[in-house]
Amino acid sequence: MAARKALTRDDVVDAAVHLLAEVGLEGLSLRRLARDLGVSAPTLYWHVTDKRTLLDHVAERLLLDQWRVTPLTPGEDWAEWLRERATVQYRALIAHRDAARVLAGNRPTEAAMPAVEEVLGTLVGAGFTPAQAFASIQAVGNLVIGSALEYQAERERDATTDRTAGDGPAHDPDRFPHHSALAALLADRPDHGADHDALFRHGLDLMIAGLRVQQAGTVTHAG
Amino acid sequence: MAARKALTRDDVVDAAVHLLAEVGLEGLSLRRLARDLGVSAPTLYWHVTDKRTLLDHVAERLLLDQWRVTPLTPGEDWAEWLRERATVQYRALIAHRDAARVLAGNRPTEAAMPAVEEVLGTLVGAGFTPAQAFASIQAVGNLVIGSALEYQAERERDATTDRTAGDGPAHDPDRFPHHSALAALLADRPDHGADHDALFRHGLDLMIAGLRVQQAGTVTHAG
DNA sequence: TGCCCTCCTCTAACGGTGTTAGAGACGCTA
DNA sequence: TAGCGTCTCTAACACCGTTAGAGGAGGGCA
Numbered sequence: 239m240a241a242r243k244a245l246t247r248d249d250v251v252d253a254a255v256h257l258l259a260e261v262g263l264e265g266l267s268l269r270r271l272a273r274d275l276g277v278s279a280p281t282l283y284w285h286v287t288d289k290r291t292l293l294d295h296v297a298e299r300l301l302l303d304q305w306r307v308t309p310l311t312p313g314e315d316w317a318e319w320l321r322e323r324a325t326v327q328y329r330a331l332i333a334h335r336d337a338a339r340v341l342a343g344n345r346p347t348e349a350a351m352p353a354v355e356e357v358l359g360t361l362v363g364a365g366f367t368p369a370q371a372f373a374s375i376q377a378v379g380n381l382v383i384g385s386a387l388e389y390q391a392e393r394e395r396d397a398t399t400d401r402t403a404g405d406g407p408a409h410d411p412d413r414f415p416h417h418s419a420l421a422a423l424l425a426d427r428p429d430h431g432a433d434h435d436a437l438f439r440h441g442l443d444l445m446i447a448g449l450r451v452q453q454a455g456t457v458t459h460a461g
Numbered sequence: 462m463a464a465r466k467a468l469t470r471d472d473v474v475d476a477a478v479h480l481l482a483e484v485g486l487e488g489l490s491l492r493r494l495a496r497d498l499g500v501s502a503p504t505l506y507w508h509v510t511d512k513r514t515l516l517d518h519v520a521e522r523l524l525l526d527q528w529r530v531t532p533l534t535p536g537e538d539w540a541e542w543l544r545e546r547a548t549v550q551y552r553a554l555i556a557h558r559d560a561a562r563v564l565a566g567n568r569p570t571e572a573a574m575p576a577v578e579e580v581l582g583t584l585v586g587a588g589f590t591p592a593q594a595f596a597s598i599q600a601v602g603n604l605v606i607g608s609a610l611e612y613q614a615e616r617e618r619d620a621t622t623d624r625t626a627g628d629g630p631a632h633d634p635d636r637f638p639h640h641s642a643l644a645a646l647l648a649d650r651p652d653h654g655a656d657h658d659a660l661f662r663h664g665l666d667l668m669i670a671g672l673r674v675q676q677a678g679t680v681t682h683a684g
Numbered sequence: 685t686g687c688c689c690t691c692c693t694c695t696a697a698c699g700g701t702g703t704t705a706g707a708g709a710c711g712c713t714a
Numbered sequence: 715t716a717g718c719g720t721c722t723c724t725a726a727c728a729c730c731g732t733t734a735g736a737g738g739a740g741g742g743c744a
Contacts, residue, residue: 244721267701280703281722289702342565342610351637358639368643370663376611377604377664384607387565388599414574416581420591440593441600447674448667467692490730503732504693512731 245277247285251295255334258296262394263336297344300337304330305353309360316364317446323357324378328438331386338386365456374449381441389434468500470508474518478557481519485617486559520567523560527553528576532583539587540669546580547601551661554609561609588679597672604664612657 253275258266268289272279286292304327310319331338346354354375361371411418476498481489491512495502509515527550533542554561569577577598584594634641 268703269701278723280705280724283703284721339565342562342614344614351640355637355639358643362639368639368646371639372643373660373663374667376660377608377667380607380611380664381600381604381668382607383610384603384605385600387606387610388603391565391567414578416578416585416591416594417574420581420595423591437596437599440596441603441668444597444600444668444671444675445604445664447671448669451670451674452667491732492730501694503695503734506732507692 245275245281245285247295250275250282250285250292251299254292254296255299258337258340259335263339293340294344294347297337297341298347298349300334300341301327301330301350305350307352307356309356310363316360317450319360320357320378320449321442321446324382324442325439327379328382328386328442331382332389332434336390338383338390342383342387365453367456370452370456374452378442378445381445382438385434385438385441389438392434468498468504468508470518473498473505473508473515474522477515477519478522481560481563482558486562516563517567517570520560520564521570521572523557523564524550524553524573528573530575530579532579533586539583540673542583543580543601543672544665544669547605547665548662550602551605551609551665554605555612555657559613561606561613565606565610588676590679593675593679597675601665601668604668605661608657608661608664612661615657 250271254266254271257271257274261270268282269279272282275282282292286295308323310316331341357375358368358371361374362368366374473494477489477494480494480497484493491505492502495505498505505515509518531546533539554564580598581591581594584597585591589597
């Protein structure tokens, strides 16, 4: 046998990330992962303590480049800067299959600290108290992950469900007039209203508008 | 043997809800569920097509009383009304173990339609366009589920993790000054800052403030 | 009475899962 | 040469969701 180079934990995590993209979270088994690596399943336990912690590493890897530090440029609006950051985070989540599900329930790891510190600093610099800044980061993060989760869940559903079925039961317009009006409105669009990017942007806009209001109040109070 | 009354699908769903509260989503297996019902595992397949759809029913059951219709009373502020509704939803989610995880990825079922219709109608009545109202409901929902997910994940983590460990590595105040300031600030509180209810309220306040801004803009445009 | 039929439950089994125990091969160092 | 840490292996355990197919209980009907 040609002497194969020994496996690294990074190799395992890499392969897991790729396998996740290929078969989704349900299909990601240690045996399959081991097979892809040309190794037997229990071998993985030498590199990784647990499947759960393997997924922790995968989550960290998935957000790796999102943690790049991109400081506020002088003269740039902090709110626009924050919106851009949150959007990048959202796009990173929905770009990789089941990324949101893997990420949900993982504490921010050590590697995320510089990025969080940066946002914290920017918001404090914009006039927020540290507590406000912290709560706001959390809120934006929760919105991002909730939106990504919802989007990916719907995508999975669409892939599973029989597509020949129409747009649902076409509910009674008398009982649900607003639903009907909405459906009529969305029927014109080519994507049947499933523009999740715009949907996310709407939510993010609301939250950032709220932040602007809060900041105005704080600044007024302070000065 | 005393003739046992035949099982209903509602019985199965009920037992699943209770078992979920007891052992969490990981521990909820069909065999265990069958044992609790005094029945063999394959029997469940006569009442339920699938574990996945069983969880759908569980999700529906978990939100059942949250779908009660509570119309806007005359003179009541629509924003306060909406905040109240979202808060009830959040509380319902965090009150039951793993409810958020079960709910994530379930399309709103038929039973949720009256409630959604009601919120849709209230927002349209407040001056929003149907599209705005729809996107806003979605946004608030995503925030609620993201927050609940985060809270329950952290709770699970705390239950699992060795509690003797301190509050983490106490990071370098030079590299992470804002983190340090925040930690110092939160150290005074009895709960070490883990007041998730207040954290959720903060996010919800931001979003509702954003909605107020948007409504003001719409009304200005319209009138 | 005898028969059928539908409801509901059973046992047996299949192929999969995460995980542990323990043996063994490779290469470096003394 | 002996020893030791590193890395991988086979065998096995207890569990999982799910299917196949048999069978009992009870009501409706000839």
